[in-house]
Amino acid sequence: GQNIDQPTEMTATEGAIVQINCTYQTSGFNGLFWYQQHAGEAPTFLSYNVLDGLEEKGRFSSFLSRSKGYSYLLLKELQMKDSASYLCAVKDSNYQLIWGAGTKLIIKP
Amino acid sequence: DGGITQSPKYLFRKEGQNVTLSCEQNLNHDAMYWYRQDPGQGLRLIYYSQIVNDFQKGDIAEGYSVSREKKESFPLTVTSAQKNPTAFYLCASSMLTDTGELFFGEGSRLTVL
Numbered sequence: 001g002q003n004i005d006q007p008t009e010m011t012a013t014e015g016a017i018v019q020i021n022c023t024y025q026t027s028g029f030n031g032l033f034w035y036q037q038h039a040g041e042a043p044t045f046l047s048y049n050v051l052d053g054l055e056e057k058g059r060f061s062s063f064l065s066r067s068k069g070y071s072y073l074l075l076k077e078l079q080m081k082d083s084a085s086y087l088c089a090v091k092d093s094n095y096q097l098i099w100g101a102g103t104k105l106i107i108k109p
Numbered sequence: 110d111g112g113i114t115q116s117p118k119y120l121f122r123k124e125g126q127n128v129t130l131s132c133e134q135n136l137n138h139d140a141m142y143w144y145r146q147d148p149g150q151g152l153r154l155i156y157y158s159q160i161v162n163d164f165q166k167g168d169i170a171e172g173y174s175v176s177r178e179k180k181e182s183f184p185l186t187v188t189s190a191q192k193n194p195t196a197f198y199l200c201a202s203s204m205l206t207d208t209g210e211l212f213f214g215e216g217s218r219l220t221v222l
Binding site for chain 2: 004008031033035040041042043044045048050087089096097098099100101102
């Protein structure tokens with residue numbers, strides 16, 4: 001079966017750095033997405049990786065290793081507004097998105 | 110402003126009733142999707158459509174129905190056959206490209222009384 005694993009919950013301090021990991025086992029791979037979802041709201045797109053390596057976008061970076069079935073989202077200079085759930089999703093060989101359950105990130109002052 | 114609009118935001122239903130959730134987009138996207146989100150689970154695909162007058166079942170289509178009569182609109186009906194309909198429903202749209210990110214509506218929270 002297809003599977004996406006993420007930690008259920010993480011806690012970090014305002015101003016610090018946090019890394020949210022995502023491991024996947026899917027039938028084929030056609031890209032990995034990260035989305036941010038605040039409680040009760042819709043997910044919003046953060047990043048897309050299809051080749052190995054690091055993609056940087058402001059305070060957020062996303063890394064992919066296809067050989068290891070592994071990605072991480074790195075958030076720097078954490079702000080209180082970064083408190084949200086972070087969803088990892090992989091496009092499989094049929095270009096269908098497989099979603100992880102999400103990681104709830106709690107930021108403390 | 111371009112975007113995707115869902116309504117209603119909150120909906121209460123009695124058991125045995127059908128309800129229809131609206132989804133409209135003005136992004137000129139070909140593809141539209143309906144997802145269900147439950148606590149502690151990933152998004153699960155109910156139905157999707159890549160072209161007008163055509164749609165495909167997702168992983169959990171039983172008890173749901175859709176139509177795609179216009180490119181802009183993709184309504185979802187939750188029928189009385191859906192055994193556990195209380196959930197947060199998300200509509201999304203995208204371009205039909207490999208990197209096509211999803212744009213989501215604000216979601217509709219359905220509660221069955």
